[in-house]
Amino acid sequence: MAEIQRRHSSEFKMNAVLLSYERKNVINTARELKIAPKLLSKWRTIYRKYKQGSFPERGKKRIYYEDSKIFESEKKLAELQLRLVILREAIKLKPQGKQALYFFIHQNKNKYPIGIMCQVLGVSTSMYNLKMQHPISKREMQVSLFKEAITSVFYEFKQYNGCVLIARELCKRGVQISEDQVTFFMKQMALKRRVKKKYKVTTDSNHKLFISPNILNRQFTTHKPSKVWVSDITYLQIERRFLYLTVIIDLFDRKIVGWNLSSTLSTNTTILPAWNMAISNRKVQEGLIFHSDRGKQYANKLFTTTLNQHKCVQSMSGKGNSIDNAVSESFFNSLKRELIYSQKTLLTPKEMRDEIFDYIENWYNKNRRHSALNYKTIDEFNTEI
The missing domain is CATH 3.30.420.10 (Ribonuclease H-like superfamily/Ribonuclease H)
Structure with missing residues (x-):
């Protein structure tokens, strides 16, 4: 009857090699571990070349230890960059509440991993899945789109615009929304245009130079340029x-x-x-x-x-x-x-x-x-x- 070939784990191989170096005797170490001395010598040869990357798990490629560190670093960097991209795209939706975040995740589920999006945005994956089992109503979707459009214009114009200008800008872009709706949603999202402050008058009119009469007389409209x-x-x-x-x-x-x-x-x-x-x-x-x-x-x-x-x-x-x-x-x-x-x-x-x-x-x-x-x-x- 043919002898069944033993399959050794990555951890076993690594420990065997380290033990052989500690004992400084390949044959005795191999006998103690009940493996062939040639097999242990082979593992030692691999270890001298690949170090910590010598015995990867089944299905993974053997790589140099230094390369594995670089690979892991690049993997972590790529994930951090992905998280940053997701955060940049979704940060403006934070004030709109979790419903808007769920909608963002649903829209981008084929673009980014759902788990990472949930982690970055601070929402529960199980709650997201529960929400997806009960589809968002047309009204909720419309409100979410309105809020997203308002927030986008608000920050695009550096928080300069109030509800009137935002409503006009959105209508110009094809979004049918009233000024009252913009006002309501901006209050919900706590979006406020920058505060007005007073400033000092710097005109020095205490002089004896010629003073012209007020010909303009507060007529601030004209029908031609350079008038x-x-x-x-x-x-x-x-x-x-x-x-x-x-x-x-x-x-x-x-x-x-x-x-x-x-x-x-x-x-x-x-x-x-x-x-x-x-x-x-x-x-x-x-x-x-x-x-x-x-x-x-x-x-x-x-x-x-x-x-x-x-x-x-x-x-x-x-x-x-x-x-x-x-x-x-x-x-x-x-x-x-x-x-x-x-x-x-x-x-x-x-x-x-x-x-x-x-x-x-x-x-x-x-x-x-x-x-x-x-x-x-x-x-x-x-x-x-």
Whole structure:
């Protein structure tokens, strides 16, 4: 009768090799373990080459020990990266509750492992399976989709938009939702736009320079571009000091046609660079009304001469009356609420310049919806003319 061949476990092989090295005798160790000396010698040869990776479990490939460590490290890294991807995609759904998370897992069950998604999102796998046995109703699914869309737009626009602007943006994207619904869901998810704060007036009107009458007289709408430009200057606090932002806005479409950020309040560093940018962006029409407050930068001879050369008509607000320049004041209000006051620490000059550029050029002039334009972006407003 043929002898039945014994099958040795990975642990047995490893212990046998280590014992043979400890005893320093292959033959005696083999006899003690009741295996052939040739077999033990073979295991020792394998161990010298592969070390801890010498005897893998059945069905697994033998690899060098160093390679196995690299493999395990890469495996852990890949899993961590997968968890991070899942978290990034689902983090905005957290405020919507577990129903939204279950819906996310169900939508992505063929994309990511369900177990890992449940772990990352902090939900029970058994509860998820139970929920899937009782399908989500159409109403629950619609609410979840609404909440997901609202949250997406809210964070896409850096928490600048309130319920009205979010509702208009979603309708523009084909999501039929009312302002009341957006308000209700935002309250449920505790989504609040950034808080409005007061800021100091920096206008220095205590001078004996020429003061122009208030020709604009609070007429803040016009039917053609380059008919009325309004301008103002505000301070922005940075590390240890201030920067000064000058803007020029065309009342036709509320676009900021010129702006400049400076470290001093002279005419040469505030309004003149902003003016030069404005006239390079839009052609100046003869008779253009240029409205501002009574600050020195606007009232001095250098700037009034510049306006006269372009055949512009200068207009100035009443003393201490910010409502006369409400459009500029409104812009600074939005800027500070949506950008400046959201910063947790004071910015460096370079960081502030980068933030202001991004806010004006990429957000305000391109993507922001303006109530004065019937909640259209500036590009949409100009396209429909």
